[in-house]
Amino acid sequence: MTRTTADPGPDDLPRSGIGPPSKxxxxxxxxxxxxxxxxxxxxxxxxxxxxxxxxxxxxxxxxxxxxxxxxxxxxxxxxxxxxxxxxxxxxxxxxxxxxxxxxxxxxxxxxxxxxxxxxxxxxxxxxxxxxxxxxxxxxxxxxxxxxxxxxxxxxxxxxxxxxxxxxxxxxxxxxxxxxxxxxxxxxxxxxxxxxxxxxxxxxxxxxxxxxxxGAGGHRPYAMLLRRRVTWYVMAFMGFQSLTFYIMLAWLPTIFRDAGLPAAQAGYLLALTNISQIAATLTVPVHAGRARSQVPHIVGAALLTVAGYLGVLLAPVTLPWLWMIVLGLGQGASIALALLIIALRAPDPASVTALSAVAQSSGYLLAALGPFAIGLLHQVSGGWTVPLVAGLLTCGAQLAFGVLAGRSPTPGVPARVPG
Known part of the structure; x- marks a missing residue:
């Protein structure tokens, strides 16, 4: 098999600690x-x-x-x-x-x-x-x-x-x-x-x-941007990032305004981040074997919605439960977004290009979240309107995720080999 510029050769092994002269x-x-x-x-x-x-x-x-x-x-x-x-x-x-x-x-x-x-x-x-x-x-x-x-x-x-x-x-x-x-x-x-x-x-x-x-190489951006699935992946990455950064920026403040101590609010944010690890370690393994990732995307979005609803309707009632649910949903969402980037691009150069455009556009969209939610809170004087806006964002994440996660067209690999 022909070795590409991204493939390691024998002279690369000492860099990774595999072949130095002594044990x-x-x-x-x-x-x-x-x-x-x-x-x-x-x-x-x-x-x-x-x-x-x-x-x-x-x-x-x-x-x-x-x-x-x-x-x-x-x-x-x-x-x-x-x-x-x-x-x-x-x-x-x-x-x-x-x-x-x-x-x-x-x-x-x-x-x-x-x-x-x-x-x-x-x-x-x-x-x-x-x-x-x-x-x-x-x-x-x-x-x-x-x-x-x-x-x-x-x-x-x-x-x-x-x-x-x-x-x-x-x-x-x-x-x-x-x-x-x-x-x-x-x-x-x-x-x-x-x-x-x-x-x-x-x-x-x-x-x-x-x-x-493998640091450089041709990246077929123009070809990718002509494919509709590229835009679906970009939108899915953007909206799942948006739902994440809304909570990352404002969750402790929401809990403190609801009456919880500052330290507890920080611990609750930590809990939702820790909960993501369970999803990031397991969901991609199972979803990567499936031809369609739609069921996983729907499940992740519903968990995220449930977490948002818990914070909106009962922030001081079982807040640890809402954080676990939210963390599982958000962890699965980011893992699926990164997995789909690999699944929906036909070759390594295209994976790199799709990752670049998806992450750039996704983070630019996500950047609107903390500012917009803060502005809505400032105008409305409470957290109901901002959190409802967050729920609408979850809906957009679900819609574009379903489009991005559908079975690929014939000729496109359903999953990454290995």
């Missing part, structure tokens, strides 16, 4: 590689998830309106959409490993900046952190392919689970840190994790080896 060296290299990879994945969401538990304190300190408070998350999500195409260009020039290292260092700088200055530093630091996450989002799947070519499923699961676990950790820890040291220290605390990941990853990034394979 101690091999073990050390492998441990550093996996530890750096896992810690990098844990840094993909705390900068986003750590804002909402602190939002009331930030708004009080700077005198921000609810719409302006929601715009902090919006700025970051806009960067995820607009700047995702920067990552392939960096990876082609510098290699995947060094691009990931740059992303971690930029992330640490952005997190630190937003906790040390005024309003301008708050938004500028958020934009810098969002830029870093955009780069890392795109690079991480390529890192999996490069370093773990025979264990892609395993390390993809580890990476997505690390993403979710990082968000859960930030949600749970922000309020206790804020109560002891203030919101500025809490907001900047995860810069330490980014620096630690950079330190662990630096030996890998500065190894002398050939430029990373």
């Amino acid at each position: 101690p060296s091999r073990r050390t290299t492998q441990v550093l590689l996996i530890a750096g990879f896992v810690l990098a994945s844990l840094n993909l969401r705390p900068a986003l998830a750590g804002v909402s538990p602190l939002l009331s304190e930030i708004m009080d300190d700077f005198g921000l309106t609810p719409a302006a408070g929601g715009a902090i998350t919006t700025v970051m999500v806009v960067c995820l959409g607009l700047l995702a195409p920067v990552a392939p260009a960096l990876a082609t020039r510098l290699g995947l490993d060094r691009t990931l290292l740059i992303g971690l260092l930029i992330l640490a700088a952005g997190i630190t900046l937003r906790g040390v200055g005024g309003v301008v530093a708050l938004y500028a630091g958020s934009a810098i952190a969002g830029t870093a996450i955009a780069i890392m989002n795109v690079v991480m799947p390529g890192v999996v392919k490069q370093h773990f070519p025979d264990r892609i499923g395993l390390f993809t699961g580890i990476y997505v689970s690390g993403l979710v676990a990082g968000a859960a950790s930030a949600s749970a820890l922000m309020v206790p840190i804020e109560e002891r040291y203030g919101w500025r220290v809490a907001a900047g605390s995860f810069a330490v994790a980014a620096v630690a990941a950079a330190v662990l990853w630096a030996p890998q990034a500065f190894k002398r080896h050939r430029r990373d394979r």
Whole structure:
């Protein structure tokens, strides 16, 4: 079989710790590689998830309106959409490993900046952190392919689970840190994790080896955009992201306004993030074997709707149950969106292109959520109208998900081999 530029060759093996000359060296290299990879994945969401538990304190300190408070998350999500195409260009020039290292260092700088200055530093630091996450989002799947070519499923699961676990950790820890040291220290605390990941990853990034394979390559964007299924996938990715970021930005505030303590509100957001792990580890495995993903998409959307309804109608009655239900629905939704990107594109180059356009458009759409919900709350004076708007978004997610998840046309693979 002809080897493509994305396929690893024998000279690539020492990079992944498989073929160094001695066993101690091999073990050390492998441990550093996996530890750096896992810690990098844990840094993909705390900068986003750590804002909402602190939002009331930030708004009080700077005198921000609810719409302006929601715009902090919006700025970051806009960067995820607009700047995702920067990552392939960096990876082609510098290699995947060094691009990931740059992303971690930029992330640490952005997190630190937003906790040390005024309003301008708050938004500028958020934009810098969002830029870093955009780069890392795109690079991480390529890192999996490069370093773990025979264990892609395993390390993809580890990476997505690390993403979710990082968000859960930030949600749970922000309020206790804020109560002891203030919101500025809490907001900047995860810069330490980014620096630690950079330190662990630096030996890998500065190894002398050939430029990373598969970072560039032809991406048939024009051909993809002529296919209707591409637009369905883009819309599904966008609306499921929108329903997620609405809750990520405002859920602790909703619970606090309903009468729950600040710490409990943060723990509930952490619970919904932890619950996602059960779905991200199981749903893609089952759905990937099916010709149509529609039943899974419907189930995920209904769980998300049930979580929204619980928060709307009975926020202080069994809130932990609503968070588990919401987390399962949202975790299954993002896993299905990423799975469908792989299933609906006919070749690796098209998968890369579809992933780029879907994530860029999806995050740009999702960026409207926190700001729009904050504005609706500001105008209506309560959370009923914003949450009803969120439920309508869930309906759009379901509609486009069904279109994207239908059985592919003849000649298009139903699932990814292997």
